[in-house]
Amino acid sequence: MNIRKITSSVLILAMIVFMSGVLGLRTASATLTTYSDALSRLKTGQAANHEILFATSLGIAASATVTLTFSSDFTGVSALGAEDFDVATGSTGTCSTASYTEQNVQASAGASNWGAAASGNVVTITGKTSGTPLATNKCLRIRIGTNATDTTGSGPGDSQITNGAADDDDTIVLGGSFTESGTAAVDIISDDQVVITATVDPTITFTISDNTVGFGTLSTTTTHYAAGDSVTGITTSSTIAHTLEVATNASSGYTLTYSGTTLTGTPSGTITAASSIATGGTPGQSQYAMSAQSQSGTATITSNYVYGTPLWSFVGSNTTTTLATNSSPTDDVLNMRYEANIAGTTPAGTYTGTNTFIATGNF
Secondary structure, X not given: OOHHHHHHHHHHHHHHHHHHHHHHHHHOOEEOOEEEEEEOOOEOOOEEOEEEEEEEOOXXXXXXXXXXXXXXXXXXXXXXXXXXXXXXXXXXXXXXXXXXXXXXXXXXXXXXXXXXXXEOOEEEEEOOOOOOOEOOOEEXXXXXXXXXXXXXXXXXXXXXXXXXXOEEEEEEEEEOOOOEEEEEEEEEEOOOOOOOOOOOOOOEEEEEXXXXXXXXXXXXXXXXXXXXXXXXXOEOOOOOOEEEEEEEOOOOOEEEEEEEOOOEEEOOOEOOEOOOEOOOOOOEOOEEEEEEEEEEOOOEEOHXXXXXXXXXXXXXXXXXXXXXXXXXXXXXXXXXXXXXXXXXXXXXXXXXXXXXXXXXXXX
């Protein structure tokens, strides 16, 4: 027997076996190192969206498939249409920081679009039929459900996958002809939400900045305006006598009313309550009125009291009259002004009037 021939044959056979093993390793599927499936809900029986991310070292060739096999507890997979899928290619292999480019997704793959279809509990994503749908060492993002909002293809999505019973053995197995694979586990639980409660009490605060204002000594020739000092607060130019502030969290805001009497003299006499007069009124006539101006907030002032128009009015006889309103929670500050004129026949004396302001929250 020729020992050299036998030895050579053994060596050749060993090399063939070794090379076959190397080639076999090159064509066998690889396990993905980055693969996740983030659900929008984990509660049992709850319909949920899925966002799947994975990085492929080998890339995805033209017409290659990516399959997602959902374990049997998941339902509704077969009802998914192409509109329920978004496919986006990543700029890098780091899925958490990559930027993504949405792809055209249709029911079947074409030269310029990806395909997406579902049968049973298996979703099949097919790469474009030309070019390189996804380069090596890049991420792919697949959104399934109503989170598939991109309209480049068939979207937006209108169907979701429903979670099964509460357990920790649900899986989404990734595979396909693109030769890489992975398995993601999902823990479905009885309830994935925490209800937090709190109570906010209804509130309203009402502040009058000055409870005593006055005109001083009135004149038949010049209009006087009330100021914050009832003795020396004599002014012949329009001034703010006091403010009214209403702050409330009432859902329908508030109503601010007033009631009162016109200026009444001691021992006798009255100054006439006026309606819708201008700033200054008419010196020489008996007139008493007030006007409101919004300093801050969104109050609606009753039209014949709006200082900016300008209009001044007063309703006497203790008649409840609406001065301002707001239909929402608010914090409003109103500037209040008062003006008075007297006639030559107005009796001498000390004149006093009292206004009662009421702020009512509309809860």
